[in-house]
Amino acid sequence: MKVLKIPEATVIRLSVYSRYLEQVRRKGTSTISSEEIARGVGVSSAQVRKDLAYFGDFGTRGVGYNVIELYGHLMKILGLTRQWQAVIVGAGKLGSALAMYAGFAQRGFKIVGVLDSDQHKIGQKLEDLYIEPFENLGSVVAQHKAEIGIITVPAEVAQNVAEAMVAAGIRGILNFSPRSLNLSDDIVVRNVDLSVNLEILSFYLGSRK
Amino acid sequence: MKVLKIPEATVIRLSVYSRYLEQVRRKGTSTISSEEIARGVGVSSAQVRKDLAYFGDFGTRGVGYNVIELYGHLMKILGLTRQWQAVIVGAGKLGSALAMYAGFAQRGFKIVGVLDSDQHKIGQKLEDLYIEPFENLGSVVAQHKAEIGIITVPAEVAQNVAEAMVAAGIRGILNFSPRSLNLSDDIVVRNVDLSVNLEILSFYLGSRK
Numbered sequence: 001m002k003v004l005k006i007p008e009a010t011v012i013r014l015s016v017y018s019r020y021l022e023q024v025r026r027k028g029t030s031t032i033s034s035e036e037i038a039r040g041v042g043v044s045s046a047q048v049r050k051d052l053a054y055f056g057d058f059g060t061r062g063v064g065y066n067v068i069e070l071y072g073h074l075m076k077i078l079g080l081t082r083q084w085q086a087v088i089v090g091a092g093k094l095g096s097a098l099a100m101y102a103g104f105a106q107r108g109f110k111i112v113g114v115l116d117s118d119q120h121k122i123g124q125k126l127e128d129l130y131i132e133p134f135e136n137l138g139s140v141v142a143q144h145k146a147e148i149g150i151i152t153v154p155a156e157v158a159q160n161v162a163e164a165m166v167a168a169g170i171r172g173i174l175n176f177s178p179r180s181l182n183l184s185d186d187i188v189v190r191n192v193d194l195s196v197n198l199e200i201l202s203f204y205l206g207s208r209k
Numbered sequence: 210m211k212v213l214k215i216p217e218a219t220v221i222r223l224s225v226y227s228r229y230l231e232q233v234r235r236k237g238t239s240t241i242s243s244e245e246i247a248r249g250v251g252v253s254s255a256q257v258r259k260d261l262a263y264f265g266d267f268g269t270r271g272v273g274y275n276v277i278e279l280y281g282h283l284m285k286i287l288g289l290t291r292q293w294q295a296v297i298v299g300a301g302k303l304g305s306a307l308a309m310y311a312g313f314a315q316r317g318f319k320i321v322g323v324l325d326s327d328q329h330k331i332g333q334k335l336e337d338l339y340i341e342p343f344e345n346l347g348s349v350v351a352q353h354k355a356e357i358g359i360i361t362v363p364a365e366v367a368q369n370v371a372e373a374m375v376a377a378g379i380r381g382i383l384n385f386s387p388r389s390l391n392l393s394d395d396i397v398v399r400n401v402d403l404s405v406n407l408e409i410l411s412f413y414l415g416s417r418k
Binding site: 008009012014015016077078080084086092094096098101103104107108109148172173178190192193194195196201202203204205207 | 313
C-alpha cells in the first residue's frame with residue numbers, strides 16, 4: 001500500500017471534529033476557538049491546531065474559526081461533500097447489519113449492492129436491497145459506479161473477494177475479515193478489527209482498579 | 210467521564226503492536242528493535258518508543274526488545290491476561306453479529322449473554338447462547354460477573370439500557386448506538402461509529418484522485 005502523508009489518527013480526529021462542528025452549527029453558534037473544539041471532543045487545543053494546519057490556515061487569530069466554513073472545509077477534506085457508492089460481499093450477520101446501518105447513509109455512503117455465494121441467501125431482502133449472487137459483482141459495481149467494497153466473508157475467501165472487487169473497479173476496501181489483503185499499491189485498504197474497541201475498554205477498566 | 214492520562218491513540222497502537230508481536234513471536238524471533246516494530250505496523254520508531262515509554266523502560270539500548278517479554282507486558286497493560294465477561298443488549302443484526310464474532314474470544318472477551326425486549330427474538334439461539342429477556346439483565350450480569358456491556362439498541366432506548374447496565378454492575382460500555390450516553394464518571398464508555406472507517410477510506414480515495 002502507498003505511504004500516506006497525513007497520519008491516520010489525524011484523519012480520524014478530523015472526522016470527530018466534523019461531527020462536533022455539526023452539533024455546534026445546529027445550535028446556531030457562528031465562531032469557535034480551537035480550545036472549545038478541543039474541550040468538546042476531548043483532545044488538546046494544540047492537537048486541534050496541528051491537525052488543521054495540515055490543510056491550510058483556517059482560523060483568525062483572536063477570533064477563532066467560522067463554524068460553517070470550517071465544517072465545510074472538513075467535509076470537503078474528508079471527501080464527504082459527494083456521495084460514495086459501496087458494495088458489500090458477504091451477507092452473513094455482520095454484512096447484513098452493515099447493509100442496514102443508518103449511519104452510513106447519513107455521512108454519504110450508499111450501499112448499492114450486497115452479494116453472497118450462498119444459494120440460500122441470494123434473493124433475500126435487506127431493507128430495499130436483494131442479496132445478489134457473487135457472480136454479479138462486476139455488473140453491480142459498473143452499474144452503480146461503486147468505488148468502495150466492504151468485505152464481510154470468512155478469512156479463507158477474503159483475498160479472492162478482494163481481487164474480484166479490484167478487477168471490477170473498486171478502489172477502496174474496508175476489510176472486516178481477520179485476514180490481511182495483498183493488493184496493488186493503488187488500492188486503499190482499511191482493516192477493521194472490532195475487538196480493538198473492547199481492548200480500549202479493558203485497558204481503562206484495568207488501570208482504574 | 211474521567212479524564213484519562215494515556216491518549217486513546219496510544220492505547221489503540223499498543224493493541225496493534227501486541228498483534229504484530231504475536232505474529233513475530235510465532236515465527237520464533239526472540240528480539241526486535243523499535244524500528245522493526247515501526248516498519249511492521251506503519252508508524253515511526255519514535256512513536257513506538259514514546260508509546261512504550263508511558264509504561265516503563267522495556268528495551269535494552271543497542272539490543273532492542275525481548276519479543277516474548279514485550280508481548281507479555283503489552284497484554285498485561287491492555288488488561289488481556291485475564292478473561293472479561295460481556296453482555297450484549299439488542300439482538301438485532303449488529304448485536305447478533307457481535308455475539309458470534311470470533312475475534313472477541315481470541316482476545317479474551319467472552320459474550321455471556323444477549324438480551325432483547327422483543328418477544329419474537331427471545332429464546333432464539335445464537336451459537337451457544339439463547340437470547341434472553343431484557344428483564345434478566347441483573348441476574349445475567351451477576352451470575353457471570355460481567356463487567357462489560359455492549360449496546361446495540363436503537364438510539365431512543367440507549368440511555369435507558371446504559372443506566373440498567375450500570376445498575377446491574379457493568380463498569381465499561383461499548384456503545385454502538387448513535388446516541389451519546391450520560392453516565393457517572395466511574396463508568397468507562399467507548400462510542401463506536403462504524404462510518405468513521407468509511408470516512409478514512411473516502412479521505413484517502415479523494416486525496417489521490
